[in-house]
Amino acid sequence: MPLCSTNIDDEITLFAVDMKKGENFQFPLKISAQTKLTTRLDFDKLIEEKEIGHGSFGIMKEIKNDDDDEFEKEVNMLDKFRSDFIVHFYGAVFIPNKVCMVTEFAQYGSLQDLMKHKTSEKVEMKFRIKILVDAAKGIFYLHENGVLHRDIKPDNILVFSMDFLEKVNAKLTDFGSARSVNLLMTNMTFTKNVGTPTYMAPEILNKEKYKKSADVFSFAITMYETFGWREAYPVNTFKFPWKIAEFVISGERLPRLDNMLNSHYTLICVCWSKNKNERLSISKIEQRLNLEFNK
Numbered sequence: 001m002p003l004c005s006t007n008i009d010d011e012i013t014l015f016a017v018d019m020k021k022g023e024n025f026q027f028p029l030k031i032s033a034q035t036k037l038t039t040r041l042d043f044d045k046l047i048e049e050k051e052i053g054h055g056s057f058g059i060m061k062e063i064k065n066d067d068d069d070e071f072e073k074e075v076n077m078l079d080k081f082r083s084d085f086i087v088h089f090y091g092a093v094f095i096p097n098k099v100c101m102v103t104e105f106a107q108y109g110s111l112q113d114l115m116k117h118k119t120s121e122k123v124e125m126k127f128r129i130k131i132l133v134d135a136a137k138g139i140f141y142l143h144e145n146g147v148l149h150r151d152i153k154p155d156n157i158l159v160f161s162m163d164f165l166e167k168v169n170a171k172l173t174d175f176g177s178a179r180s181v182n183l184l185m186t187n188m189t190f191t192k193n194v195g196t197p198t199y200m201a202p203e204i205l206n207k208e209k210y211k212k213s214a215d216v217f218s219f220a221i222t223m224y225e226t227f228g229w230r231e232a233y234p235v236n237t238f239k240f241p242w243k244i245a246e247f248v249i250s251g252e253r254l255p256r257l258d259n260m261l262n263s264h265y266t267l268i269c270v271c272w273s274k275n276k277n278e279r280l281s282i283s284k285i286e287q288r289l290n291l292e293f294n295k
Contacts, residue, residue: 085138106158136286138172152218220271
């Protein structure tokens, strides 16, 4: 079985020798073949135009041998996703030393990139809400299919259009941490070293059993940063990652920012509750954001 899908157009030359006459003959033979079309790509068919950055979505990463199984799980998961709000997966290369995956290109980078390069005044609130609506739809799709993303954050929300009248402005990406809900309930070893501490739910920080509500907590921090257009935990206040963990586990939460509407902060508060059972479902969050967007 071939390692990848590919087309073969080549030519080989057959040689024959007439022993009696001492003459040599050459016969060119053209070969044309095509394998079954799959998402296993031929690395030699990929054309690298330019490097687009070192974000979690923008550059090929080296895969160690012991990561092969995890990489294949991520690829198999992406291959099954069919949603306008999940980044489109074209395929992956499994050839040793060439391992990589190919997804659609996001012209505007990630939500994190927008926060970094554009001031709050240049990104209107209606557009920010639309980005969050699209991200919520992506999370809802995952949850409906029994999958937790486990690393929801602005860096994993890609922006495809700056016109909020478009059907799709943003899509979820980076499913290296995503897992089946059923699998998580039976194998808790996956809780180690997963996700970004800044966005982790208290139950994950405590290494407790967690469910879809953990993604909701991460989305709450993402909303906080998007509405406030700043990082949730400034380094001058939280100098070390464990300070964030202590803050979250103790039940403390970030205050409302001066530039944040009460309605937005109220929504965030019901999504980052210490009691995971009190957090809103992602479908309810999407409904509330849609109401805000359509005002």
